[in-house]
Amino acid sequence: MSAPALVLVAHGTRNTKGVRMIAALAEAVSQELGAGAAGHGAAPTPWVRTAFVDVLGPSPSEVLRDLAMSAGETSAGETLPAVVVPAFLASGYHVHQDVPREVAESAHPATVVTPAMGPDPALARIMTMRLRAAGWTPGDAVIFAAAGSSDARARQDVRRAAALLTEHLGTGVRIAYVATGAPRVPEVVAELRAAGARRVFLASYLLAHGLFQQRLHDAGADGVAEPIGVHPAVVRLIADRYRVAADGMTRVRAR
Missing domain, CATH: 3.40.50.1400 (Rossmann fold)
Structure with a gap:
């Protein structure tokens, strides 16, 4: 068969x-x-x-x-x-x-x-590894950066994925979007800096390189994790x- x-x-x-x-x-x-x-x-x-x-x-x-x-x-x-x-x-x-x-x-x-x-614990583990490779250390602020969607089911999935990343990092993360939805990534970067964050890192909840990943690099953060990738x-x-x-x-x- x-x-x-x-x-x-x-x-x-x-x-x-x-x-x-x-x-x-x-x-x-x-x-x-x-x-x-x-x-x-x-x-x-x-x-x-x-x-x-x-x-x-x-x-x-x-x-x-x-x-x-x-x-x-x-x-x-x-x-x-x-x-x-x-x-x-x-x-x-x-x-x-x-x-x-x-x-x-x-x-x-x-x-x-x-x-x-996704969401899946395996993806949270990979995102943690990508953040550390980008230079993140405990105490740095983290933004969970997703593409975004107008679909409520997708937004719920993003919230679940962000909760899984929080568990792995041992610190809270802020959700922001790069394409659809609010708040947008640059806005949250600015908010965290205004609140006194020493360094701000973006955890990329994207699968591959492309336009959205490039936008993350233009958002003003101190470091951007690579996409989840292979x-x-x-x-x-x-x-x-x-x-x-x-x-x-x-x-x-x-x-």
């Missing part, structure tokens, strides 16, 4: 560094799944493809249609199933609207969409999302 394909869906960016990061993440996930399959005598390494909901292509519907044509049919005469993993740090409009719409438009008959990547914990998180969904699909197909 063939392993379901994995379609990793990201937002999209014109920043070449960000595009390369998503490609590297997909490759790392493929290697992780391949190593796991080899170690347990499981099905072959699944196909791993990337798709984007904005800025550039291919779109999830295009990838799913191409997957159906390229992979052909399974030994049971069925189209190869697919697991769509949204590489988003919060579940807003893209996760709740764009991804399901793209799946429906593809007309792929056997697709499962997993939960988004990290073994991120790779395992995506692989685990896939495995849970793929195992469920396999059990259904075996009945």
